[in-house]
Amino acid sequence: MANHDIHLTVRRGTVHALCGENGAGKSTLMKILYGMQKPDEGTIALDGEQVALHSPGDAIARGIGMVHQHFMLADNLTVLENTVLGAEKLHGIGAGARARIREISDAYGLNIRPDVLIEDLGVADRQRVEILKVLYRGARTLILDEPTAVLVPQEVDALFDNLRELKSEGLTVIFISHKLGEVLSVADDITVIRRGTTVASVEPSRTTPKQLAELMVGSELPSPETRESTVTDVEMLKVSDVRLSATDSDGVVRTVLDGISFTIRKGEVLGVAGVEGNGQAELVEAVMGTRTPDGGTITLDGRDLSRSSTRARREGGIGYIPEDRHRHGLLLDAPLWENRILGHVTERPNSKGKLLDLAGARKDTERIVAEYDVRTPGIEVTAASLSGGNQQKLIVGREMSHHPKLLIAAHPTRGVDVGAQAQIWEQIRVARREGLAVLLISADLDELIGLSDTLRVMYRGRLVADADPAVITPEELGSAMTGAASGHLSASDDSAVAQGGGEK
Amino acid sequence: MSTSTTTPTTKKTPAVDAIARSAARDKVLLGIAAPVLAIVAAIVISSLVFLASGENPFRAYGIMADYGHYSDSQVWIINKAVPYYLSALAVAIGFRMNLFNIGVDGQYRLAAFAAAAVGGAIALPGALQIILLIVIAMLVGAIWSGIAGLLKTTRGVSEVITTIMLNSIAASLIGYFLQDGRLAVKDGNLLHTKFLPESSHFFSFPAHPKPVEGFVVVAVVAGALYWFLINRTRFGFDLRAVGASESAAEASGVSVKRMIVISMLLSGAAAGLVGMPTLLGESFQYGTDFPAGIGFTGIAIALLGRNNPAGMAFGALLWAFLDRTGSRLEFEGYAQEIVGVIQGVIVLCVVVAYEVVRRYGLRLQQRKVGEELAVLARTGDDTNGTGAAGNSDKPEVTA
Secondary structure, X not given: OOOOOOOOOOOOOOEEEEEEOOOOOHHHHHHHHOOOOOXXXXXXXXXXXEEOOXXXXXXXXXXXXXXXXXXXXXXXXXXXXXHHOOOHHHHOOOHHHHHHHHHHHHHHOOOOOOOOEHHHOOHHHHHHHHHHHHHHOOOOEEEEEOOXXXXXXXXXXXXXXXXXXXXXXXXXXEEEOOOHHHHHHHOOEEEEEEOOEEEEEEOHHHOOHHHHHHHHHOOOOOOOOOOOOOOOOOEEEEEEEEEEEEEOOOOOEEEEEEEEEEEEEOOOEEEEEOOOOOOHHHHHHHHHOOOOOOEEEEEEOOEEXXXXXXXXXXXXXXXXXXXXXXXXXXXXXXXXXXXXXXXXXXXXXXXXXXXXXXXXXXXXXXHHHHHOOOOOOOOOOEHHHOOHHHHHHHHHHHHHOOOOOEEEEEOOOOOOOHHHHHHHHHHHHHHHHOOOEEEEEOOOXXXXXXXXXXXXXXXXXXXXXXXXOOOOOHHHHHHHHOXXXXXXXXXXXXXXXXXXXXXX | OOOOOOOOOOOOOHHHHHHHHHHHHHHHHHHHHHHHHHHHHHHHHHHHHXXXXXXXXXXXXXXXXXXXXXXXXXXXXXXXXXXXXXXXXXXXXXXXXXXXXXXXXXHHHHHHHHHHHHHHXXXXXXXXXXXXXXHHHXXXXXXXXHHHHHHHHHHOOOHHHHHHHHHHHHHHHHHHHOOEOOOEEEEOOEEEOOOOOHHHOXXXXXXXXXXXXXXXXXXXXHHHHHHHHHHHEHHHHXXXXXXXXXXXXXXXXOOHXXXXXXXXXXXXXXXXXXXXXXXXXXXXXXXXXXXXXXXXXXXXXHHHOOOOHHHHHHHHHHHHHHHHHHHHHHHOOOOXXXXXXXXXXXXXXXXXXXXXXXXXXXXXXXXXHHHHHHHHHHHOOOOOOOOOOOOOOOOOOOO
């Protein structure tokens, strides 16, 4: 990913947001600032002084700290132990360190409990620990890479309070996000990067999310709104009373899915909202057949698939956009055309009989690359060399090419740039019009509300609430996700009212 | 969905073409770079080893080249390379899906022993006997490795542990049965199974002074089958997918457990062939002097050949060449262990060189993709749509 002509000026004591497509060069820029990559030309000045950052160590020494999107914490250690790990020389590993952690926590309102195990903490708390780790190492400039991707709205607000606290203490925050509303609410300055170069610097007070998104993509954007209903009364997927228990790392058997029942009809998008870790991933795995439920049935288009293998389910018409595309959707070191075969090796044009059809697969990959606008120099490059958005477009193209009856889309636009996001939404919408049933799992509540025909809320392995996406707000949905409300969520009341079980 | 009719391929500018051409050139260069780097490094390090032991490396290389040049050496090298190659194939099948079958050694010895015991007891006419013995050997090898596969899938035991333990068990089993009065006959100091009847003798190609064993044909066929299976069949794709990413393979519909068992069985069956050239072409019995350790040599050769059928053939020949010419060095006053050191150095150099080149290639490719997209962005942006549905792009805002 090449960057050229990047100009970025961040004022001290401000929150500076950086927006841009994946592949726009945002991550490369961050790597340069954090000393993980060296620029070919150009300079970086910190407090007016020109600096050369050769390694993250250099960056840390100069007070630049990074909070990664994926947390780098050891689950079986305490907050204190995680914090001092690698920084033992600063304040030791005992009372001195504890005192310093308390001090930082109080100064910035982080509410850190030093002696709690990481595994007992929720996502938002873990993120605060990551921020603490950076501050503990003396950072005065913090880089946060998509910090809100994993949080529910209430947690996002809390995070932003923390950021404002940091700012008021004179610290500088560089904040990367795709969620433009959030950027506008927290940032003092916004820089937009498109295709490796800075295209605009704007003030939040003088711009709107729409304008910002258009700057990022360079064109007008559609929203996820999808109002005209295409729902038919033909049942496509019927899940009844699926139960699953799993043994966690301590050997305790927990119920992960508890009496899950729902129906998706042709042309319907069923959205499942929920804080991560409440059973959504397991639900997807149960439907895909990579996990065997303890009980219950799964029927697709009248065929009972409860006992079928994953391959039989895929052949039977389930398309799958996995949550973690690197682990479940791609062979990163394999060329694009081999990735096009993945998951559909038994189907045309990838194979004839027991043999692979390399020419057919290559040709069809060319088609997908062109039709789905996968930006790549060719189909022989490895999947790893594409940006996240383009990887995802390839996956969507692959799954759609086999005309699925049901599409399971788990966080289909996570870590994907605005342009690719709009395309993926459009593809889901087109397919839905043609009678596709979609099971949509997402942490992006706007996406859920915008795309879904029906909404369900998942909490501790159960579908606890349902809502009408036409009238629900992200805030109401967010509170149901924390378990505060159940039953049918109606928009007329401020708080949701319970109306019996989650079933229709 | 974007309805733009111009595909990115047809939109490419000369600048992009240039980058694509240079990428193709890089691919060829990188392909050559790895083996060249490995050979140069291996020669340099081996020379240093010679120098450190106070010998002249160039004289040693001269002796080796000269001795390897004789026709009896060449026949010996080919005959020796055949079991090496089969062993490497057996190991490579596992390697392709991240299974480490250290047990090829035990598998081929037990297989050869079983085939020898059966072959000594019965005499079927003509080719039937040979086919029967080969099938028995492959079955026994497959069963022995299959135990490891089953233990891995049902009990989660690492195949590294089980196969190495099964090696010991195989050795003990053979030791138990290879006794006078059980399945062996005593012949001087040696114990061995009864001689195979004439019908079990594999054909050979006459050569001077000793014939080239016909099993070289089997090795070539096995290598071709391996290539075809891995690269051209659905099964091979599944196998490679598991090797590349178990989680992605699982999600794509591959039953990983089934693949583990099947590939262990295949690996064991291939291992069963390893002892056959010796049994059917040379010794005609299994005795206490039956060659051991070829399973471990196979690991080194599979590494050397990067699991590639042609690469492994080259590796097997190189290994046999070093075995042969190394023995000559001893007569010329060099230390006996020096060849072992050279073989180890070569394997290390190959593994390191390929990994270095692979990583460099990946980084290079990522940079190229970025460059190319940047060029596209600057030149072909307006028509190569950003995909926003139905919208014609506005002129770019540049800073």
